[in-house]
Amino acid sequence: MNRLTLSLRFWEIVYHLVVKEKMRVIHISEHSNEVWIEDDRKEPYQIIRLAQKDLDWSNQLKADVKKTHERARQVRKQLGLRQANVVNVIISPYPPVDDYSQTVDQPLPFSAGGKQQQRTILVTLDALTNTFFPLATEWKLHAMPTFIEPESVEEEESMLRSLRYAVQQSSEKRHEDERKLFFYGKPVFTYIMISCILVMYAVVEHFGSSTNPQSLITFGAKFNPLILEGEWWRFFSAMFLHIGILHLFMNSLALFYLGGAVERIFGTTRFILIYFLAGLSGSVASFAFNENVSAGASGAIFGCFGALLYFGFRYRRLFFRTMGMNVIVILVINLAFGFMVPMVDNGAHIGGLVGGFVASAIVGLPKHKNQLKQLLAFFGGIAALTALLYYAYDQEETGDSYAVYYQIGIEHMRSDQFEEARPYFERVVHSESVRDEELLAQSYFQLGSIEITVENYGEAESYLENTVELSPEFFEGQYNLAVVYYYQGKYERAYEQLQVAKELNPDHEQAIELEEELSRHIEAS
Missing domain, CATH: 1.25.40.10 (Tetratricopeptide repeat domain)
Structure with missing residues (x-):
């Protein structure tokens, strides 16, 4: 068997894992003799490194294992898969002539006492047949890779080019499909809402002051006594008002980035429903747990966090590979800040967060309809909001407002x-x-x-x-x-x-x- 046959078997395996088993390509080396793949079909996720090597001596294998171990640290960090094991598979025509068993038998840990390890597996060409692939059971493959015996060198070269092209196309299509998930719509409504908020701030400042409770109440801030008297529309009007220039700036900035991201993912129509349902949930939660005058788009903005968390729930790996940790860290900081600062209406924040998640489950992601789950989310959300309203209207006022x-x-x-x-x-x-x-x-x-x-x-x-x-x-x-x-x-x-x-x-x-x-x-x- 020559080097061309080795490359063919190597790419037949890569083709099967990427095209047939739907694993994700992380990296293909410049000379096409090394491919890193993420097995993200289901948890626990793992990273697979496939390489074709001519190994004469065990020290060559040891050097490759050491180099792969260092590279694997970077890949795990880059993908946010610090808990993933790495399987280093080397395809070689023959094993080293000297003893190499210690190199492939002992896993390398990524930290002292850590459970996450790198295993090295040496597979020779003799071990590959159409009915047997050494890792098929361990990786839970749906079928064995297909190995074809070409009749000529020209056919072998043609097959090799076709396999590489198919893998490349499959990888590019997957990346393009993932990219499209983030750019389904355009942030039209986000810009409209920011404009409305700025206009309302200017109106309030013109006729009074955005830091004056009387002005805020006059223009529709959430104020429990008046809501109890029947002015339910304040649940919505409060979303357009802000208390002071700093509050306006921070919420407008957050809406620009978060709202824009959510509207691109969900599309304008779905985003409008998410925004107002989250804002309503935040206002009702504020009504139930905070008697002070309150205003702002914070509930709806936290609803955007909820929508992004729902996206992460549906596309966990993609979420954490892109924006995931940033979203969670910012969310935790904001919630912690709300608990530490008495003047922050954390009831509205948490209500909006939950409302945004539920609203996202109701409208669903574009091209991913599941009517049963959407109906369950709808009735569950209605029941939760009704219960919260009942609690808010039924509780005895403390008089703080x-x-x-x-x-x-x-x-x-x-x-x-x-x-x-x-x-x-x-x-x-x-x-x-x-x-x-x-x-x-x-x-x-x-x-x-x-x-x-x-x-x-x-x-x-x-x-x-x-x-x-x-x-x-x-x-x-x-x-x-x-x-x-x-x-x-x-x-x-x-x-x-x-x-x-x-x-x-x-x-x-x-x-x-x-x-x-x-x-x-x-x-x-």
């Missing part, structure tokens, strides 16, 4: 817009869910202050009495109540009340002046 009403009222007070401030404080004091006595006391105090400005001292008295009852140590409340008694001509009562206030702040100049004024009125009467 009403602090926002108080803050809006304070903003109006600072601008001397007293009548505009009144309804916000009234919402706090009339709510049965507010349990924060300090918040109630401050709201009653502000209502009392408003009534003083319009000289409605009777109402002011009632509000301030509630204030000092809830917060006896609140000096301004005690003092203003004394002032109200004074304006009503209740001098003795005002004097008694003032003494309570002075115990809290005996050096207050206005309190001292009021005490002198009250003393004169009492003496005169």
Whole structure:
């Protein structure tokens, strides 16, 4: 058997593994005498190195094994297959003339004590027949490689060229098919959404401020009390608003990269459904677990993470060979950041993440329809979202969200817009869910202050009495109540009340002046 026959057998094996068994070509050497293949048909994955060699002595085999071991480290790292075993198969016309058994019998580990190893197997031409291939059972091949005996050198050369061409074409087709998975669509909707977000930010800034709770609520931010009153549309409108320029920049950047990647993979129509279903899931989760005012496309953006994870679930090897680890690391960092920073709405993030994954399972990947699984995902997603909505609407409010009403009222007070401030404080004091006595006391105090400005001292008295009852140590409340008694001509009562206030702040100049004024009125009467 000559070198040409060796090459033919070598490429018949490569052809069978790549074309017939659908293994993936990693690398073909320049001289076509070495091929690296990834057996990714099912776990556990392994890397196969096939080489044709003329081995006269065992030291040649040892040198090849050592060189392959170093190269295998790089290949495993490049493919993200650090847990994969490597099988080094050498096709040789004859075995070395001296003893080589120790070289092929002892696996080489990739780390001290590691389970992952490199095995070297020497296969001679005599061991290859149409009914027997030494590794067929171990590799779980569907059939034996076919070895043809050509009738002439010309036929042998022609067969060799055909086999190489077929392997190359199969490899290129697989790479092209994999590439097409990432470029099914164009990011049209992504750019539209970024434009809408930027326009809404400009509108909010023009008419108010994106960091002002009142402006955010006016333009549709998620705000639990109003959703409970029937404004369900806030689940969607909140997705178009952002709180401050940094929030806008970070989400726009994330949407540009993540949204663009998801829209290319799933196509525009599927991406629209994924985006809004994930955004809805994030908003509902925020409604269920966070009473603060919230806004932003974060839920939908985390839905893009969910969509990419679904792609990884369907194409695990391709996912980890390309973007996989980067996606997971960024996702973990963002979730960890959300748990560490109290102001971050991690409920919306996790809700969007899960929603994006489920939505992707519902719409499916292009050209990969499975109606049963899609229906199961649809009904499962509907059931989960319904349960979350039921929990959100059924749970008892803590009243934390009403602090926002108080803050809006304070903003109006600072601008001397007293009548505009009144309804916000009234919402706090009339709510049965507010349990924060300090918040109630401050709201009653502000209502009392408003009534003083319009000289409605009777109402002011009632509000301030509630204030000092809830917060006896609140000096301004005690003092203003004394002032109200004074304006009503209740001098003795005002004097008694003032003494309570002075115990809290005996050096207050206005309190001292009021005490002198009250003393004169009492003496005169």
